[in-house]
Amino acid sequence: MASYDASDPQPGVIIAGGGVAGSLAARRLAESGTPVTVLDPAPPFPPDPERRGALYMKPAVDYTPETRFAHQAFLAASGFYTYLQTQHPEIDFWSPTGTLSLAWNQREQQRQQKLLARNQWDPEFLEPVDSDRASLLSGLELEVPGLWFPGGGHIRVDALRQAALSHPMIRTITATADGNRIQASADSWRVALPEGETLEASTLIVATGAQTTEWASDLPLGRIRGQLTTLPAPSSTPRVALAGAGYALPPFSGRLCVGATFDRDSDLETPDDPSDQANIENLSHWLPTLADQLEGSRESGHWVGFRSTTPDHMPVAGQLNGRFVLAGLGGKGLMYAPLLAAHLAAQVSGTPSPLPADTAQRVSPQRFARS
Template sequence: MIGPALAHAEVTWLKNGGLYLNGASSRMYDALSPEHVQIQLVERVAHFHQTVFAEAEFDVGLDFLTCWQNWIVQRPEPGSVLHFVAHQQHPLSRDDLERAVSLWPQLAQFSEQLVQAWPPAVAGLHRLVFADGQVRLTLHFGPQGDAWHDLNKPDSQPASRPGSVVIIGAGIAGACLARNLAERGVSVQILDSLTPGQAASGNRQGALYAKLGVDYSPQTALSLSALLFAERFYQQFQTYQSSTGQAPFFHATGLLQLAFNDHEQQRQHKFLARNHYPTGVLYPVTAQQASDLVGVTVHRGGLWFPQGGWLAPSQLCQALVQHPLITVHPHCRVTGMAQSDRLWQISARQSNATAGSDQILNLESDQLVICAGAQTPELLPQAWLAPGERLRLKPIRGQVSHLPAAAITSPSAVICGSRYLNPQHDGIAVTGATFDLRDGNPLPTTASHQENLTELDSLLPGILNTEHPAVTAENLQGRVAFRCTTHDYQPVAGVFATQSMKTNAGAWMFTGLGSKGLTYAPLLAEYLADRMCSQPAALPHALAHRLRVERVLQQE
């Protein structure tokens, strides 16, 4: 694969203010064009709780905008979803799209949102979500191929949506999935051993980034799709949260992927020679340009991701589960999972420090999802596995160090290399994390703090104020979390169906996100909710195939 940027569509602007779109459709648009849109000519499939439209050419999006407007007028029930699927070999630039849709001020309520969420011209599928999840737009950019044909193929299975789902785990994976399902009208109950965003998703700060491969492989395509979707998702969700008076959890500072040594510099040179990315995604910078962007002196150049930044994961998880259709059961230890008459029976013991005694919970749901990270293997009933079969999941210890703002020269943007350093917030900048494969110590250690300090000093010489008393491994505070990853370091998101279980029994697994949970979780939650609700998938088959559960099952 060579990727992934595409040329923009060619537009001829007319003297009357209209435009002529060159390409497959060769259509002309003017102020009167909305009067000629005939929604009934667009292929339409209507199912319970969802309406799906598909068209061969998206063009300037007029059919979509008119369809959205008409759907809102019909006052759909909460949880109903309008899904619009379209193809465009060469998408418009954002500036051209904004100029084109300005022809129709009567659609401004919808077109302004489309322009804001418009993706860069990158080949593949792009999922855009509007109206708190009630409107979904799936765009396929580039030549029509298997991804488009798979997406446009009618589903042979009857459409259905679960009435209820139990999710085990309230980290970033479980919280994203719970929110996604709730916005589709599904009642969700979450069981967590702690509280939302307190285990692997509990760090004060986490970077939003992806290290894209030198060759544009399916793995790189998945990482890029996840990154672009996450950037849109966090911006949109933060806008919603801000309207309710909540403090920001996403800080879009930009992110520098530093060419911190000769090996990484050579890797980035190969990456740039073999790939063409839109500048809205990333672009190379010199050491001086990088220094200007991050506000501190760096001695090498790198790759600048203008839409990157950092998040407060725990705060984010807590905000995601605030929804009328989500109930959280904290401090729970799952004691049983079994299926009876197509319903899942989940039992758990919930500790209650106030009452001084435990409470027994017995929940029932249509479907069940395990999002328990490193705890997944111990939760899985042995009856689900064949004799001698095991999950190829492993916990990796990661310790971060909390640097007092006075002890460093804080950058204004995230810097990633052998370690990451976030801008200081509330007097603390987080750096890390260690990568400890065979260390089960849950407590911060002096040795790990020293490792973080040594690596940071090598990455950014002079950024530490070595005379500050806090800049010693013995005095630093920090936190340990255990990332859950797979044998091939690729995430898992799919149905759990083994020979010992009923086919399509409604059990799912969503785990193994490793150190890229903040990047992967939003898109994979979107994809998994698509499958659970029998809606058009946010990922093409070639990428979704990489997420299947079967690949992490192994006979010992």
């Protein structure tokens, strides 16, 4: 591996944004020998323990191109998190508990039956379970069947970012990259930092999540606020990640996590009580056995963020107008990011992408330029 001086101001790649996508892209590039500088005003040092999420998937009834992509992404994420966790045993971010997707109402039950009837699934990826098996797996008394994803699990998201960025070829700078202060020349990008330093690199990746709207007026990106809620674990708690009309995650450090809200019309960047109440209220519809135990529970914790969205619900990963963009991961970034990071790293280094050509086109930012 090439040696890299962490103070070197001439990185091969600059990544604006060290969130889920940016940190994993940095890691993929670093592991292929490319020096990377990541700029983020809120790096995960120390990680926020309240920011948590699930590796879950909701396959469509038919094996659509979108489901084929999600299937590949899910397997890639499960494998990559297991690999990264073994590289950084001191940073506990990945709990490979499996994920149980509950057929919590009649509509979801019918949907799951159809997708089982129409497709042959590898049981190592997805297996139907009746309510007895669902109860046994989850540790909760459940009266509904579901789909069991043994490769799923739950994640401390900032700890994942920290693990991904912990590589000698990655330099992380606590700074906001100002899109207006980035200069492009024929073969390089110059990024002026607030403290006067200027970074120069041959490649720029914009991975600024929901803030990418400020950078990329050439892309039809939107954003949706979300809040998750953590609570002291009651006596009977899930052993696996549970998905239904939201998700419920097993306790970590004595706190379980339920979420998350989808607030299309809110720009509120701080947590609020109505969102916590909405999470508990929602849980009472799809997982009443847990919601009942949380009634009157106080000392809630929270995490608020904004999802970056696209009109066709597919993420954006590829080159547009010279720079690379990795955004639009919606509410599935923990599933999509490892595969898209590998795809982007391959594009940057000119090596074969893990994505089939038609999927690469479906996620390319060029699809919006064409329409």
